Amino acid sequence: MSTEPSHYHRHVAEQKRAAIIEAATRLFLDSGYASTSLAKVAEAAGVSKATLFKQFPAKAALFDAIVSESWKVDDVVSPPTGDLRRGLTAIGHRYVELLTRPGMAALFRIVIAELPRFPELGEAHFERGKLPYFDSVRRYLDAEHAAGTAELEDTELAATQFLGMISNYVLWPRMLLLDWSPDEASMAHVVDEAVLMMAARYGAITR
Incomplete structure (x- = not known):
């Protein structure tokens, strides 16, 4: 059995990533970088903290992704x-x-x-x-x-x-x-x- 994620699961992961980046950008602008926690980002993006931490284990990594995107x-x-x-x-x-x-x-x-x-x-x-x-x-x-x-x-x-x-x-x-x-x-x-x-x-x- 293949261990590669299916097209559907890749699509869902991409949607969640986009939602996380959008929510983080909005929170960083509204509340400032220091006052924005990953937990707040997860809540605003509508994803679990586990999902967010899996993709972005640190706030700096999330900001890097925002810049690159x-x-x-x-x-x-x-x-x-x-x-x-x-x-x-x-x-x-x-x-x-x-x-x-x-x-x-x-x-x-x-x-x-x-x-x-x-x-x-x-x-x-x-x-x-x-x-x-x-x-x-x-x-x-x-x-x-x-x-x-x-x-x-x-x-x-x-x-x-x-x-x-x-x-x-x-x-x-x-x-x-x-x-x-x-x-x-x-x-x-x-x-x-x-x-x-x-x-x-x-x-x-x-x-």
């Missing part, structure tokens, strides 16, 4: 090289989708609010969320440089510049303005302008 993208493969504008446009729109996901702004607020007491939350957010995504953009720029379609001496700086132009409009005002909600056309325009600036600065000159 929030930054996960379906398309992790970089665009093909050869067309810097097209590739950056695809990355830019994917970044907008990521930053405007429900709960992303809340996740940043949790980290910022709790950082003085729990610096490990900031480290987790950086190491398991922002850094892997940033590295994917840097690798794409490395590939364009290697292909001769971009002239880049510092791809880390270039990736910072590109993502910063987008997040400075899409995400960071949400940290101070609860009603900040630019429409899709405005965000698409920001991406287009960021791509044009990157292409003007780093695009290879063909002769």
Whole structure:
């Protein structure tokens, strides 16, 4: 007899995991990281404490999962090289989708609010969320440089510049303005302008 869980049991486990992560995010934001216990999360998620502890034996592990889930993208493969504008446009729109996901702004607020007491939350957010995504953009720029379609001496700086132009409009005002909600056309325009600036600065000159 196979010891592998059935499709049904895997589906149930995934549903419970999603409920736990959603409940924990809400409680962390409402009550703070320190005041939220795993028992409270289990109650809010509608699962037993045994079920929660089986998946997340510590609160830090649960927060790590929240970060990883929030930054996960379906398309992790970089665009093909050869067309810097097209590739950056695809990355830019994917970044907008990521930053405007429900709960992303809340996740940043949790980290910022709790950082003085729990610096490990900031480290987790950086190491398991922002850094892997940033590295994917840097690798794409490395590939364009290697292909001769971009002239880049510092791809880390270039990736910072590109993502910063987008997040400075899409995400960071949400940290101070609860009603900040630019429409899709405005965000698409920001991406287009960021791509044009990157292409003007780093695009290879063909002769």
